[in-house]
Amino acid sequence: MNIAIFSPNQNPYSETFIQAHKNYLKGNIFYYFGSGSQIQLEGQERLMPLLRYKILRVFAKLFRKPSAYLWQERILYSLKVNNIDAILVEYGNHAHHLLPILKALQKSIVVHFHGYDASHRDVISRCNNYEDVFNVATYIVAVSKVMNDNLLKMGCPKGKLVYNVYGPQPEFHEVHPIFNKKQFIGIGRFTDKKAPYYTILAFNQVLSKHPDATLLMAGDGDLHNMCKNLIRHFKLEKSITLLGIINPKQFRTLLSESLAFVQHSITAENGDMEGTPLAVLEASCAGVPVIATSHAGISDVIVHKKSGLLCDEHDVDAMAENMLCLLDNVNYAKELGLFGKKHIASNFSMERHIKKLDEILLEAIENK
Structure with a gap:
């Protein structure tokens, strides 16, 4: 053809x-x-x-x-x-x-x-x-x-x-996370439907119990400066790093050492929604549990309490609780990641x- x-x-x-x-x-x-x-x-x-x-x-x-x-x-x-x-x-x-x-x-x-x-x-x-x-x-x-x-x-x-x-690209299946850091990773455009500010607000709650945890956020977009200001306002510069645009190889490296992938997708005021975020598929394929919202195609590919932890859109408290759940039980994070790797390989x-x-x-x- x-x-x-x-x-x-x-x-x-x-x-x-x-x-x-x-x-x-x-x-x-x-x-x-x-x-x-x-x-x-x-x-x-x-x-x-x-x-x-x-x-x-x-x-x-x-x-x-x-x-x-x-x-x-x-x-x-x-x-x-x-x-x-x-x-x-x-x-x-x-x-x-x-x-x-x-x-x-x-x-x-x-x-x-x-x-x-x-x-x-x-x-x-x-x-x-x-x-x-x-x-x-x-x-x-x-x-x-x-x-x-x-x-x-x-x-x-x-x-x-x-x-x-x-x-996801086959290379993500070759990732084998070692869960050696209290590190969360998110990647995506800084846009309304990705709501990166909600992820920051949720993580800010997490730090009260785990002050040594870190959050890496990769990507760029209209809300990037706003998120930078939010980080500055809460004095989170030592805990949250905005990486800018990274390539798939860098993403795989960061996934291999992270506890979970995080993304708080929402339906924007103008109706804009995700399809099925590829980064969610890539993270789960890599064996990293996904903490996200039950938004659009995310719940099609992430099985709640089996390959990740999902919450309602705009529910910052629930997202923070899901992060804390994995920080408090790394073995559970490993179980979620392993199920996700098999689930994506078999179905997506x-x-x-x-x-x-x-x-x-x-x-x-x-x-x-």
Whole structure:
């Protein structure tokens, strides 16, 4: 198969699931990134020969074509010359952006939703509740049961909808934590739905009983400075470290020496929700217990009191109690981690995720 993957951004650090699609899907991958006139094909300087593009510009001017005409024609030309069999569009709102192209093609189209695109009210409204996306797509992929239900409520035909949770990179299964530190680790964008401030507030309670415990928080985002100020306000600079952006190898190293992974995800005011956070899957795959909220896809993959400890959104006290529970009983932390490692390997592996996506793409082509 020749598969075109469309993504709004090139290789963002927080979207390792898209990198997995690029690296593991069967067939020849053509990776298109960017939006509008900025869309490029990775590894190629141009989507269309320069002379052909100049002629097209003259044609567009003479016949007063809309401004989007040129970039859309460039992409259609590129897809044709590369003999694309199927298209995988990352994010529902990006599929909406590409609708004129998708409608012009007689190709198999799979649209992969990830999180905010299926929950953020303004995004959904701007995309007209995805009515046209659902019509043009051969299959729609949801990564959590909550997302699956939301897409059905929006009008996605049940026969087109496929539930397929991410899988962690295989390297995370090779991690064997030693539980030698009173250290918690969290990683993710500092955004409303990640609510990193709640994690800080919960950990602040923990320090009254375990003053030698530490919290590492990796990532960046709009709430980063606010969290830094919160840490300064409570005088927690010696207990909490903001690491900035780290790579997967660094994350695995930190997981190997941590007591638990922590994340207090919530539904934001604008409706924005997680899909199934990949970092949660990675931590559990590594054998580290997960302390988090029963939010979106988290409770799909973390079994409460078996592979982690979950609490309600906004319940800072309960999150603090869950941290204390593992600090007071490291053997219990080891039990949770071991169950989680086996549970993820059996039910949410990268191999399973990619195999399902391969099947969807192949079936889409065969049924076109």
